[in-house]
Amino acid sequence: MQFMLLFSRQGKLRLQKWYVPLSDKEKKKITRELVQTVLARKPKMCSFLEWRDLKIVYKRYASLYFCCAIEDQDNELITLEIIHRYVELLDKYFGSVCELDIIFNFEKAYFILDEFLLGGEAQETSKKNVLKAIEQADLLQEDAKDAETPRSVLEEIGLT
């Protein structure tokens, strides 16, 4: 996969993950064009389209469009499965996920995506493992929050 974009029906970008190095300007340009192209598609149309030299696979869940750009040799149908798997992970984590969840907790969405996909390929096919990893990360965060009482530097190194 080269990149994945999530955007709303109004064309607002909610999440973007790039697996190829591109300059900021190029990313913006690609995003703009792709959003326009996908939003212009009618509901009954095919989920795949050719764009530049990439294959674009997109699926609409409620008000969000999940859009992936894959290369020539990748399997489009399995990409649809990958998108579905990601949505399932989000759903499991947030409990009946909606767009607002992703807007307000976008960093968690990114964490989950990173646990699932690495370098554009699925790296963990077990749902359980992905969710377990995220839970552990959450726990770490909680601990850090609890132990936020100010301590002097000396105390930290154990001298007083």
Added chain:
Amino acid sequence: MLAHFRKLVPQLVRILKNLIMSGYSPEHDVSGISDPFLQVRILRLLRILGKSDDDSSEAMNDILAQVATNTETSKNVGNAILYETVLTIMDIKSESGLRVLAINILGRFLLNNDKNIRYVALTSLLKTVQTDHNAVQRHRSTIVDCLKDLDVSIKRRAMELSFALVNGNNIRGMMKELLYFLDSCDPEFKADCASGVFLAAEKYAPSKRWHIDTIMRVLTTAGSYVRDDSVPNLIQLITNSVEMHAYTVQRLYKALLDDISQQPLVQVASWCIGEYGDLLVSGQCEEEEPIQVTEDEVLDVLEGLLVSNLSTPVTRGYSLTAIMKLSTRFSSVNRIKKVVSIYGSSIDVELQQRAVEYNALFKKYDHMRPALLERMPIMEKSATNGPTEIVQTNGETEPSVVEPKHPPLVTQPANQANDLLVLLGGNDVPVIQTTMPTKPASAGGELLELLGDLSLSGGPAPAPAPSVPTSQPSFLLDGLSSQPLFNDIATAAIPPMTAYNKNGLKIDFTFERANPNPNIAVITIHASNSTEADMTDFVFQAAVPKTFQLQLLSPSSNVVPALNQGTVTQVIRVLNPQKQQLRMRIKLTYTLKGSPVQDLAEVNNFPPQSWQ
């Protein structure tokens, strides 16, 4: 490096087998299929490893067959795995049974209701049609049905696949479907579809009449979208099918009556009417009911084309030429003469040039007209571009309008008996020697100048290419690329003159007329020195009145040797757009025997031909 990994093929096969056979694992499961992501990955790896290797491919055959038959296809996941399997089977050196299985799976995909799956199937079939042609043929009817689908991408894929599947046996049926598709499809498809239809028709046409019918159908339905070079190709096809001329021209005439907005159709139709107008009027046609057409009706139609706003300049050129050709085939010459003379003052340069040339043909060369406007010979199909044409034009009555594509016509000196057409560019085009036409030496030794105009297919309409009667040598130039032909003109056209003769320094002017612009006179000065000493530091300067433009090129040297042993030459180019009498003021400076000499002179005795 691949060899290293090929050792792992048996292990991979085992893992895949376990995945399929093993029980239910809830965390890896997607709709009843355990870990499809891993399955797809393994299949992909097997594809890469087995690609050109017989042993690995053999090891995989079983497992691939198993996956292909056992996977559930009700959900997208199953189809994803099957898709990957099919791709793998196609890429490795699998046995034919397996390949047939793969194609059948794709055929099943085509019948699926899900658009995505149909799209995927069409794409894969396109890839495999080269290698497994027969197997794909079996699904031809399904593919043709997909042409009627609503989705744009599916339609496009189906169209490409249909063209790939066309062969001698199914051409009639397929063509019917494709023409129906052409009628109803979006504009973005029409160009591709039209070209595809032409190609297929050319390769597999069962009969000439069918071929012409098909092309006519394409022209009438998608006429404005066909490629430019299809017009010359079609004309060539029509000329070659001699027995169909009457039928063709009749059908084209009828089509023209209906609709004149589609330019390629109009161009082909007007060309044919020009060529075969007599067949049209005589009303003989074996294939269809002959229609009664009078000469006036035909001329009405062609004139209508000339004035219509819908016609492009190219089309107008075609119709004017057609009208001209009819002057030898019809009897109402006066009307044609009138039309042609009207367009002699047209704003469009191309039309004006043609009209003036044809006018001249009526006035001065009426005896040549029948020969010029005879029927076209059968054209050879040149491997590169379209048909070749030769334009015969008269040099003297040419207006001063110069077309960028046509090199200018220049008056020929009366004493030149033969023209040598020298071709630039050195392609394997023969150099043609043209002899004088076998006209009697009347009319004061007029000479026709022959220019070969090689037009690229797709360029503007070529002027009529008459077949020259056998009493003259034939000028057939095999057109390769468009190259202007230049006429080498002897400089004896304009007599040289002595511009200056004083103190032993004599300066002669010799003239040439430069191609491509006849308004430029190229003057070469020859300075010679009849004194005993050399003239060194010789500088020649010239000035002309404001209506001219002067360009002085560098001299051959600035030492004029003594006693007429040599000359210094220098080239002057004078642009004379208003054709006024050439006058020049010259200034000479040189050093003779150590002392500088300067002189001014005016040159007025230019011969009239140099500026006319």
